[in-house]
Amino acid sequence: MTPLERLGLAAFHRMDAERAHSLSLTALKSGLVPLPGVVATKRLETVVAGLRLPNPVGLAAGYDKNAEALVPLARAGFGFIEVGAATPRPQPGNPRPRLFRLTQDRAAINRFGFNNDGMVAIGARLAARPKDAVIGLNLGANKDSVDRAADYAAVLAHCGAHVDFATVNVSSPNTEKLRDLQGKAALTALMEGVMAVRADLPKPIPVFLKIAPDLNDAEIAEIAEVALASGLSGIIATNTTLARVGLKSADAGQAGGLSGAPLFARSTRVLARLSELTGGALPLIGVGGVSSAEDAYAKIRAGASAVQLYTALVYNGLSLVGDIARGLDRLLARDGFANVAEAVGTGREEWT
Numbered sequence: 001m002t003p004l005e006r007l008g009l010a011a012f013h014r015m016d017a018e019r020a021h022s023l024s025l026t027a028l029k030s031g032l033v034p035l036p037g038v039v040a041t042k043r044l045e046t047v048v049a050g051l052r053l054p055n056p057v058g059l060a061a062g063y064d065k066n067a068e069a070l071v072p073l074a075r076a077g078f079g080f081i082e083v084g085a086a087t088p089r090p091q092p093g094n095p096r097p098r099l100f101r102l103t104q105d106r107a108a109i110n111r112f113g114f115n116n117d118g119m120v121a122i123g124a125r126l127a128a129r130p131k132d133a134v135i136g137l138n139l140g141a142n143k144d145s146v147d148r149a150a151d152y153a154a155v156l157a158h159c160g161a162h163v164d165f166a167t168v169n170v171s172s173p174n175t176e177k178l179r180d181l182q183g184k185a186a187l188t189a190l191m192e193g194v195m196a197v198r199a200d201l202p203k204p205i206p207v208f209l210k211i212a213p214d215l216n217d218a219e220i221a222e223i224a225e226v227a228l229a230s231g232l233s234g235i236i237a238t239n240t241t242l243a244r245v246g247l248k249s250a251d252a253g254q255a256g257g258l259s260g261a262p263l264f265a266r267s268t269r270v271l272a273r274l275s276e277l278t279g280g281a282l283p284l285i286g287v288g289g290v291s292s293a294e295d296a297y298a299k300i301r302a303g304a305s306a307v308q309l310y311t312a313l314v315y316n317g318l319s320l321v322g323d324i325a326r327g328l329d330r331l332l333a334r335d336g337f338a339n340v341a342e343a344v345g346t347g348r349e350e351w352t
Contacts, residue, residue, distance in 0.1 A: 005317035017099040028072040035075040039325035043332050046340040048283045048305045049206035049233040051134055051164060055079035055325045056306035056340050060287050061138035063310050066117045067125040074133035077321035084138030085169050088154045090118035091142055102249035107260030108311050114140045114175055119158045126162035136165035143175055149190040153197045160201045168194055171212035171239035173257045179212055184222040191230040206233035213238035213267045224277040234283040237274055238267040260311035264289025268302050272351035275303025293327025301347030
């Protein structure tokens with residue numbers, strides 16, 4: 001972490017968490033944040049679902065909800081960026097306060113509820129995106145929708161021509177009954193609609209499914225079955241958790257999804273189980289508690305072809321992205337791997 005980052009983070013941590021989030025985006029867009037450019041080496045370069053990534057370290061959805069900071073984020077060291085979630089119509093989300101730092105636990109709880117500007121505004125920003133970055137969109141459904149499956153298809157139809165990949169998010173805990181769409185019948189029907197829209201895009205793009213970490217073995221098996229049958233490009237494991245085991249911070253009891261360090265083991269176990277069930281037939285992206293090169297490497301060895309992070313940036317600053325990528329390169333070299341793909345799944349048995 002640079003001295004400037006340390007000062008900036010100290011200032012942000014003295015204010016309301018959501019205001020700090022907003023101001024960090026403002027700082028990015030204004031050019032106040034030093035940006036190193038993409039971190040790339042031959043060892044880090046990888047291909048995930050046809051996407052050529054300069055490195056496997058991505059930004060998870062939720063930070064740049066409205067695709068406002070695409071240009072600076074493309075120069076921040078990430079191998080790929082996911083924005084959103086976007087819903088068909090704009091919506092304000094849940095009442096504030098709805099974002100809480102759990103500093104003692106290096107974690108956060110949010111109950112945003114898909115607050116966003118809607119697919120029209122977000123689509124316009126994506127149409128003007130930098131072309132030299134890999135950018136994806138997280139698809140969501142409006143809270144008051146009468147047909148949530150149709151909402152996902154609508155957002156993909158409107159924005160799909162402007163992104164490199166899309167993610168179907170049925171795992172946010174902050175929209176009532178959204179996680180019900182992870183059931184086999186509902187998920188199969190939803191994916192049929194989404195994949196039909198994908199086929200009609202000018203250039204069909206990879207479509208990922210983002211799942212919850214709070215699934216039992218039978219539910220994980222059902223998701224793997226649907227994913228393999230539906231033509232999905234991969235699975236993102238995982239979203240935030242409703243679990244609250246072992247937390248120490250004052251706001252640990254707040255309602256919402258928990259992200260950050262306490263999620264690491266839970267999400268990695270789900271990732272490894274999916275890797276086992278799919279047998280390498282689908283690429284997996286590991287999310288949840290990644291805050292170091294060692295964490296990223298553990299996710300890859302558990303079965304992830306790439307990783308994403310977000311909450312760790314709250315505590316370590318944006319320079320963490322480059323630190324993780326460079327550290328991952330060293331770890332791969334140390335263990336004799338010529339590239340990321342060679343390491344995928346080599347430590348899965350430690351988590352299953």
